[in-house]
Amino acid sequence: MISFTPSTQVFHLQGETYSYFMQVRNGILTHLYWGDKLPDADISLLIPETKAYASFDSDYNRLPYEVPTQEKGYFSQRALNILNAQGDDVLSLRYQGHRILPGKKALPALPAAYAENDAETLEIDLRDDLTHVLVTLSYTVYQGFDVLCRSLQIKNEGTAPLRIANVQEACVFLPKGEYDMLHLKGSHCRERHVLRSALPRGSFSLDSRRGASGHENNPFLAVMERNADEHKGQVYAMTHVYSGSFRLSVDTSIDDRPIMMLGMNPDVFSWHLEAGESFQSPEALLVYSAQGLNGMSQRFHKFIRKRICRGTWRDAPRPILVNNWEATYFGFNEEKLLEIARRGAEIGCELFVMDDGWFGKRDTDNCSLGDWVVDQKKLPNGLKPLGEKLNALGLQFGIWFEPEMVSPDSELYRAHPDWCLHVDGRDRTQARQQLILDMGRREVQDYIIQAVCSVLESANITYVKWDMNRNMTEAFSCVLPAHRKLESQHRYMLGLYRVLEEITSRFPHVLFESCSGGGGRFDCGMLYYMPQTWTSDDTDAYERIGIQYGTSMVYPCSAMGAHVSVVPNHQTNRITPFETRCNVALGGNFGFELDLSKLSDEDTQKAKAAVQLVKELRTVLQQGTFSRLIDPSRHDNLASWQFVSEDEDQVVVCLYQRRVKPNMQPERVYLANLQPHARYRLEGTEEVYSGAALMHIGLSVPHTWRDYESWVFRFRKV
Ligand code: GLA
Numbered sequence: 001m002i003s004f005t006p007s008t009q010v011f012h013l014q015g016e017t018y019s020y021f022m023q024v025r026n027g028i029l030t031h032l033y034w035g036d037k038l039p040d041a042d043i044s045l046l047i048p049e050t051k052a053y054a055s056f057d058s059d060y061n062r063l064p065y066e067v068p069t070q071e072k073g074y075f076s077q078r079a080l081n082i083l084n085a086q087g088d089d090v091l092s093l094r095y096q097g098h099r100i101l102p103g104k105k106a107l108p109a110l111p112a113a114y115a116e117n118d119a120e121t122l123e124i125d126l127r128d129d130l131t132h133v134l135v136t137l138s139y140t141v142y143q144g145f146d147v148l149c150r151s152l153q154i155k156n157e158g159t160a161p162l163r164i165a166n167v168q169e170a171c172v173f174l175p176k177g178e179y180d181m182l183h184l185k186g187s188h189c190r191e192r193h194v195l196r197s198a199l200p201r202g203s204f205s206l207d208s209r210r211g212a213s214g215h216e217n218n219p220f221l222a223v224m225e226r227n228a229d230e231h232k233g234q235v236y237a238m239t240h241v242y243s244g245s246f247r248l249s250v251d252t253s254i255d256d257r258p259i260m261m262l263g264m265n266p267d268v269f270s271w272h273l274e275a276g277e278s279f280q281s282p283e284a285l286l287v288y289s290a291q292g293l294n295g296m297s298q299r300f301h302k303f304i305r306k307r308i309c310r311g312t313w314r315d316a317p318r319p320i321l322v323n324n325w326e327a328t329y330f331g332f333n334e335e336k337l338l339e340i341a342r343r344g345a346e347i348g349c350e351l352f353v354m355d356d357g358w359f360g361k362r363d364t365d366n367c368s369l370g371d372w373v374v375d376q377k378k379l380p381n382g383l384k385p386l387g388e389k390l391n392a393l394g395l396q397f398g399i400w401f402e403p404e405m406v407s408p409d410s411e412l413y414r415a416h417p418d419w420c421l422h423v424d425g426r427d428r429t430q431a432r433q434q435l436i437l438d439m440g441r442r443e444v445q446d447y448i449i450q451a452v453c454s455v456l457e458s459a460n461i462t463y464v465k466w467d468m469n470r471n472m473t474e475a476f477s478c479v480l481p482a483h484r485k486l487e488s489q490h491r492y493m494l495g496l497y498r499v500l501e502e503i504t505s506r507f508p509h510v511l512f513e514s515c516s517g518g519g520g521r522f523d524c525g526m527l528y529y530m531p532q533t534w535t536s537d538d539t540d541a542y543e544r545i546g547i548q549y550g551t552s553m554v555y556p557c558s559a560m561g562a563h564v565s566v567v568p569n570h571q572t573n574r575i576t577p578f579e580t581r582c583n584v585a586l587g588g589n590f591g592f593e594l595d596l597s598k599l600s601d602e603d604t605q606k607a608k609a610a611v612q613l614v615k616e617l618r619t620v621l622q623q624g625t626f627s628r629l630i631d632p633s634r635h636d637n638l639a640s641w642q643f644v645s646e647d648e649d650q651v652v653v654c655l656y657q658r659r660v661k662p663n664m665q666p667e668r669v670y671l672a673n674l675q676p677h678a679r680y681r682l683e684g685t686e687e688v689y690s691g692a693a694l695m696h697i698g699l700s701v702p703h704t705w706r707d708y709e710s711w712v713f714r715f716r717k718v
Contacts (some may be wrong), residue, residue: 001120001141002100003040008047011098011122012040013139015146018288020139021046022066022124027094029126029137031064031173034236036290061254064173067093067126067135067152068259076259077203077251079168081266084131085160093126093135104140107151109494111241111528112283113307118143132158147303151283156273163483164271168247168263170238170284176256178226182293183248184218184550189538189571191519192218192550194633199223199258205249209268211436211472211489212516213243213523220554221248223258228292230628231672235289235296238262239554241308242282243525244493245269268475270486285524293553294627294672301556301626308524309531309559311504313511317618318532318558319396319463320348320611321591325355326539326565328595330363333378334386338393343596345393347604348611351463352390353398353591358383360410366433369405370412372451383459391460398463398511399455403448404496405434405469412447419444421488423474431470438477440491445499456507466500466530468516493525500529513561513589519547522555532559532589539565539593540572541584542708545639545656546632548587552641558622562588564610566595576708578603582610583654583710586621587641590614613712620645620652627672629653637661638701640669651680651715653699659707668698680715688718 003012009024014037021032021043032046060073067079069091081089100122104115122139134157140149150170156162179199183206184192206221208214222237238248238260245265250258262284271279285303289295305314322344324337341352359375360368374382387397406413406420408430413420420435422428428435437444456464477488504512512530514521518537526533533555536547544562551560562585567575585591592607599607614621624643632639637659643652655669674680674691681688694715702711 001143002122002139004098004100005040008043010043011124012043013122013141013148015141015148016144017146017290018148020148023047024095028063029066029093029095029124031066034172034174034286034288035234064253064257066137066171068171069093076253077249077261078166079171079261079263080135080154081164081166082131082133082154083163083165085162089165091128091131091133093128093133096125096127096134098122098124104149107283108280109497110280110282111497111525112151113140113147113149113241113285113303114310115140115142115307118145131162132156133162142307145303145307146287146299147307148286149283150286152281153278154273155278156275159275161275162273164273164279166264166266167269167279167281168261169240169281170260170262170286172236172260172286173253174223174236174258174260179223179258180226180228181250182222182224182553184220184553185216186218187215188517188520189536190543191215191536191547192522192553193546194550194553194631199250201252201256203249203251205247207247207265207267208245209265211245211268211475211492212468212521213246213525214471215517215520217248218554219246219248219262219523221250221260221262222293222296222553223250223260224293230292230294230631232292233290235287235293236260237287237289237296237300238284239300239524240282240284241524241528242493243496243521243523245489264490268486268489271490272484272487282525297553297628298625300554304524304527304554305556305558305623308527310528311531312508313531315623318589318622319350319511320614321351321353321398321463322349322596323353323355323563323591323593326570326593330357330365332357334381337386338389339597340595341390341393341395343599343604344592345395347596347608348615349395349592351396351398353400353463353465354386355400355465356402356467358399367407367409369402369407369434370410370437372401372403372455383455383461387459387461396462397460398465399461400465400467401452401455402467402469403452403499404437404439406437407434418478421472421475421492422478423476424478426474429473431473434470436470436472438479438488438492439495439499440477440488441479441495445495448499449502452503453506456510462509463511463513465513465515465534468521470517471520497525497529504529519551522551527555527559532561534561535588538571539563540569540574541576541581542574542658543572544584548584549628549632549639549641552626552628557588557626557643560588561591562586563591563593564607565593577706577710578606579610580656580708580710582606583712584656586610586614586617586712587654617652617714620650624650624652625673629669629672632656638667638669642671642673644673648675649717653713653715654710655701655713656710657701657704657708660705660709664703667701669701670698671695679718681718683714683716
C-alpha cells in the first residue's frame with residue numbers, strides 16, 4: 001500500500017481507489033498527486049513538471065510543499081509557524097529519513113483512527129538544522145477503507161525553548177481547475193446546512209474559536225469540480241479527529257492551485273515547547289472521491305463507523321429510546337417519569353433517558369451544574385430504585401450529565417470559584433447562566449471522573465447523554481503562566497479526552513451519546529468516545545430533513561440521534577403529520593421526546609408501527625450504505641435518501657414532500673447504488689423492477705393532499 005522509489009525519491013500511498021504521491025526534491029518534501037488510483041510507473045508523467053522547478057530554484061512559491069513554512073520565497077499560507085529562541089519563524093524543513101510501518105500507532109493523549117491489521121503507516125522525518133526542530137509526518141493507508149489519515153509531531157531537539165504559533169496538520173495542493181466548495185454552516189437549532197459556493201481565488205477560511213467544533217462551522221470542507229454532484233465528479237474533502245477550535249482554509253498558489261489546509265486555529269492556540277519536548281497535532285482524515293458527494297460520504301461513513309467509533313456499541317443495534325426533555329423539561333418527579341416510561345415500554349421502546357433536572361436543586365437552568373447528587377425532592381427514592389422500576393418495565397435506564405460545566409449557584413462553584421476558565425479582573429461571561437470548567441486542570445478532571453463514575457455505579461445505568469451547553473469565553477486557565485496562556489483551549493481538549501477515555505473504559509457496557517446544545521460538537525473527536533451525537537435541539541421534522549441531510553455529508557446515520565416530538569413543534573410551532581415525524585427520525589438513531597402518556601390512541605398505534613418498522617430495518621439503517629437522492633436545499637419541494645443493506649438485498653427509500661401544490665407536476669426519485677440487472681420487489685406489493693429501471697426511470701412521487709407528507713419504500717431483491 002505504501003512504497004518508496006529511491007531513484008525518483010517518490011512515495012506512493014495507495015488506498016482502495018486513490019493514490020497519493022509525494023517526492024523529495026533537493027531535500028524538500030513536495031506534493032505530487034492526490035486522485036484516482038494510478039500504477040506506480042505512470043507517475044513519471046508528473047516528474048517533468050516538478051523538474052521544471054529546477055530552473056526556478058529561487059522561486060520557492062511554486063513548490064507544492066507538503067508542509068509549507070516561512071522560508072526563502074514561499075509566500076502562500078503556512079502550515080507551521082515555530083518561533084525560535086531568536087524570535088523568528090524561518091524554518092527550512094529537509095528530509096531526514098522515513099519508515100514504513102505495519103499498523104498504526106495511537107496518538108499520545110488524542111483520539112485518532114485505529115487499525116485492525118488493515119493499515120500501513122509512513123513516517124517521514126523533516127528537520128531544520130538551525131533550530132533543531134524535527135517534524136515527523138505520519139500517513140496511514142487502509143485496506144478496505146478509502147480514507148488517508150495524516151498528522152504530525154513536532155520535537156524540539158535543541159537546547160532552547162520554542163513557541164509553536166501555528167500547526168496545520170494537513171495541507172494539500174490541488175490541481176489547477178474551476179472548483180466549488182461545500183461546507184456545513186449553522187447555528188443552534190440550524191446545524192450543518194449544506195452551503196455550496198464557487199471556490200474563490202484568494203484565501204478563504206472556516207473557523208471555530210469557540211473551544212468546540214461548534215454549531216457554526218462543522219470541521220469539514222469539500223472542494224470539488226464545478227460539475228460534481230451527489231453521484232459524479234471529483235471531490236477532495238477533509239475533516240479531523242478533534243473537537244476544539246480549528247481552522248480549515250483554502251489559499252491559492254501563485255500557479256492558481258488551491259491549497260487546502262486543516263489544523264489548530266492560530267487565533268486561540270500557541271504552544272511553548274521546552275527542549276526535548278514534543279507536540280502532537282490532531283489527526284486529519286482525507287477523502288478523495290471520483291463518485292461525487294455520495295462517494296465521499298460513503299467513504300467517511302464506513303470509516304467513521306468502523307475505525308473511529310469503538311467498543312461494545314460500535315456494531316450493536318442502538319436502542320430505541322424515549323427521552324423526557326421536551327415532555328417535561330425540569331418539571332418532573334419519579335411518578336411522571338414512570339408514567340412516560342410505561343407508555344414507552346408498551347409501544348416497544350428499549351431505553352428510558354432521564355434528561356436535565358435530576359440533580360442538585362435544578363428546577364431551572366440557573367443552578368446546580370457541578371453538583372451531581374440526586375435531587376431528593378424529585379426522586380426521593382434515588383436512582384437505584386428508579387432504574388429497577390424501569391428495568392422491570394423492560395427498559396434500560398439512561399441519564400443526562402453536563403460535566404464540563406459549573407453554575408455560579410452551585411456547591412462546586414462556592415467551593416472552587418477558580419475552577420472555571422476566566423481572566424482575573426474581567427467579567428466571567430455567562431452563557432445559559434453557567435461557566436465552563438478548566439478541563440486542563442488535573443484536579444478538575446479527577447473531580448468529574450469521580451462525580452460521574454459514582455453516579456454510574458449507584459444504579460443500573462446503561463446510557464449517558466453527555467451534554468456541553470456553552471462555548472468558551474475568557475478561555476484562559478488561571479494556573480498557566482503568561483507564556484502558556486494560549487495553551488488553555490488545547491489543554492482543555494486534552495483534559496476532556498483523558499476524562500472521556502477514563503470514564504468510557506470504566507463503563508464499557510454503557511452507550512454514551514454526546515450533545516452540545518444539540519449538535520454543537522458533532523465531530524470525529526467525540527465519536528471516538530461516544531458513537532452517537534444528538535443531532536440538533538430542533539426536532540421539527542421539516543427542519544430536521546435539512547439538518548440530517550447536511551450531517552450525512554460526513555457522519556453516518558448511526559451517529560445521529562433523531563427523535564419524534566410533539567406538535568406544534570417546540571422550536572418552530574409547525575404541525576407535521578405523526579408518520580412524517582417518525583419517517584424523518586428513522587434516518588438516525590430513533591427515539592421519542594414527548595409525553596407518550598398524552599398521545600392519542602391513533603398516534604399510539606402509529607408510534608407502535610414506527611417502532612416495529614425501525615426494529616425490522618435497524619440493521620439496514622445503521623450498517624447499510626447511505627445515499628442522498630434529492631437535496632432539499634436544491635429542490636423546491638422534495639428531499640430523499642436511501643439505504644442499501646450490507647448484503648445488498650434490501651433497499652429502503654425515504655421520500656419527503658414539503659407542500660401540496662395545485663396541478664402538481666409529476667416528480668420522480670431516482671434510486672442509486674443498485675445492481676442494474678438484479679430485480680427488486682416493492683414490499684407489500686407484487687411489483688418487481690430491475691435495478692436499472694429504479695435508477696434510470698425512477699419511482700414516481702405519489703399524489704397526496706397533505707403538506708409535509710412522507711413515504712418509506714422498501715424493496716427486497718428477488
Ligand atoms: C441541551 C440539549 C437538550 C437538553 C437540554 C437540557 O440543550 O441539547 O437536548 O438535554 O440541554 O438542559
